[in-house]
Amino acid sequence: MSNSNPKVWLITGSSTGFGRALAEAVLKHGDSLVATARKPEQLNELVNQYPETAKAVRLNVTNQTEVQAAVDTAIQAFGRIDVLVNNAGYGLIGALEEVSDEQIRRNFETNLFGAINMIRTVLPVMRQQKSGHIVNMSAIAGFSNELGFSIYGGAKFALEGVSEALYGEVAPLGIKVTIVEPGPFRTDFIGRSLDRAEHSMDEYQETVGKFLQFLDKINGSQPGDPDKAAQALIQVVNSDNPPLRLVLGKYAYSKFRKKIESLTAELDAWEQLAASTDFETAGAR
């Protein structure tokens, strides 16, 4: 496919789901790609199809040596990195009391610290280029959380907080940041990838248990199409003014709106109390 402005992408977690769909779409679009996976042999077929523009690299985002090697491979192969997509991640379902300390830390290691590792390793490259786009895969749960997702959503909230500040820090350096917030999409997220609480407790069966049953029920028939999400991401990356937050799917869109409305209503209701805590002489910053 002819592409007047080909870009170099580095995508984490390209084995299945969003990462795989985006990897295929990017190559079809005529861009170059360093596709990464914990088991890189899963990428063989893709790379064989695009020998000139695709490279496969082993990458667990929690392993700094592999992170650095992936970035080095991209530079050796293509000389630059235009788009970093921090897609690698997975859900952890369970009430806060039900999940183990080890499950909590492992989830944050991938969903938050893995993305931070990638960003901090790619930034020197993008700063030198004076251009680049960092796309961080959050979730609608990273803006409006679900019960049972305290840790998963918590890690995504943290990723969004990091991304918001980063957006302002790197804008003057020519680097863009976009947070992606999908609702339920048909990937391996609920199936093989979902980590489930180690200690199930009766007390949470009516709440978190019901949410888990709901997830299992919709698995395979989620409304979101990862191929369409991939096209949306390519469009955003090629737009002159990409958004800080990109919501994907009608479910996420409606949840996002409801959250804004409830935040506004709560803010209005408590405005006077909030204002009353300043010194009389203090001005607003």
Ligand SMILES: NC(=O)c1ccc[n+]([C@@H]2O[C@H](COP(=O)([O-])OP(=O)(O)OC[C@H]3O[C@@H](n4cnc5c(N)ncnc54)[C@H](OP(=O)(O)O)[C@@H]3O)[C@@H](O)[C@H]2O)c1
């Ligand atoms: N699908 C949804 O409904 C949904 C909604 C909101 C947000 N998301 C987010 O979308 C992203 C992609 O998930 P998906 O829906 O496409 O699910 P998926 O099909 O399960 O894909 C997850 C990918 O992340 C990789 N991964 C997990 N831990 C990793 C690690 N430590 N290092 C490197 N790669 C790792 C997996 O690799 P392996 O193949 O080796 O396991 C896989 O490639 C995640 O960040 C997820 O939180 C998904």
